[in-house]
Amino acid sequence: MNDLITRDLDQGLLTLTFNRPDKLNALNIAMYRQFGDLLLAAGEDPHVDAVLITGGPHCFSAGNDLRDFLDNPPSDRDSPVFRLMRIVMGLDKPLIAAVSGAAIGIGATLLLHCDQVLVSRTAKLRMPFAPLGVCPEFGSSLLLPRLLGHARAARLLMGNALLEGEQAVAWGLASELHDDGEQCLAAARQLARRLQSYPQEALRISKRLLKEGGRAELEATVERESQLFIECLRTPEAKAALRGLIKD
Template sequence: MTDLIIRDLNNGLLTLTFNRPDKLNALNSAMYSQLGEMLQAASEDRQVEVIVITGGDQCFSAGNDLKDFLDNPPSDMDSPVFRLMRIVMALDKPLIAAVSGAAIGIGTTLLLHCDQVLVSRSAKLRMPFVPLGLCPEFGSSLLLPRLLGHPRTARLLLCNELLTGEQAVQWGLANELHEDGEQCLSAARQLAQRLQSLPQEALRVSKRLLKDTHRAELEACVRREGLLFIERLHTPEAKAALRALVKD
């Protein structure tokens, strides 16, 4: 069986690569569980200093696997997707994303929790929660307005607007723009090595300080969004929207 997420640890740099190319790296329950386990293990492993997450050259992630959501919807806040969110929010080691191609739904909201986001020109960010009859998740209803302001956030969360890699940098959702996926991942690894050259305990303490100021508020938001998301999954309009796309 092919690994759904490829783990590569090299001299303290852990690279996690989504590996479901036939499904555009859409995340199912097994992937949420595996990614959560890998990140939890990385947080406890003294050999891991910096983490890079990527989907490869073609696609970061098409977001949630819609068929899996229909067949195995999250039923409570202990479901794999919500456990993953808590692990990501608690991570005190630097997390860098290298994004090429589509980053849809949680493929974009995950980026809000990364310390650095690098994109290629092929990157396309979109959060189509409303068209699917759902609502924002992973703290995006809190973090995006603070980062972008209400009007731009509304364009993304209410109007389902797509952002190119160049626009993502211009709007402040990403730090760097690169020509292609190979350059993007190479730059992410170079940035990771810069972070590795710094005193590691000071780095982790500093990240905790950056995150702790709003941690309680963010955790409350993620829970509120999550409960509403679960509720929305059972509504007729969400079921109809998801089934229409799965049929296609």
């Protein structure tokens, strides 16, 4: 396995770090496959109590690698990106994110499925689906209106609004604000250790109860979004918008 995502297991805490800094941790098809495999293994590994996702102290993820996305567009529900979504939604262990710098596209919608999201003041969340000629994904069209109300959700999903760390906390998309990336990552590890100190089966049952009430509706929404996303990618406007952002 390559090192596009690094894996560190320390006393039950699994830290997964996006490791493509030259591309601002943009996710390509290989990373989607690896990320899914790592999370699937974590869910089945009795030595893993909690999972921490980070891009390091400077950048979480710029979202999809646009060139790779055009060259290898998802074509059905078994595409690596959609497989990853199902694995994330099925994980019953605590999932924590430490976010600094860019969290764009799926780098932002992924956070909606984490149990705790800690951000630094440098965090910048954006969901630029409409400007790219595509539609919302990963359940964001269902989860964001419920979390924020229609108007704020529309600002993000239709208006391409940028949320910095402090505003993300104020809007309820993150639970803690820290001054810089190092502090954010340290605090996320401390939180994970606290969760590890609790009875693990009770913790997992609690997570399942929190999630299961809306699980069927969420899964159906993700399926519907995914199909529409595939259709959008095939349109001339999406292809033109994506190509326009690719730098040689």
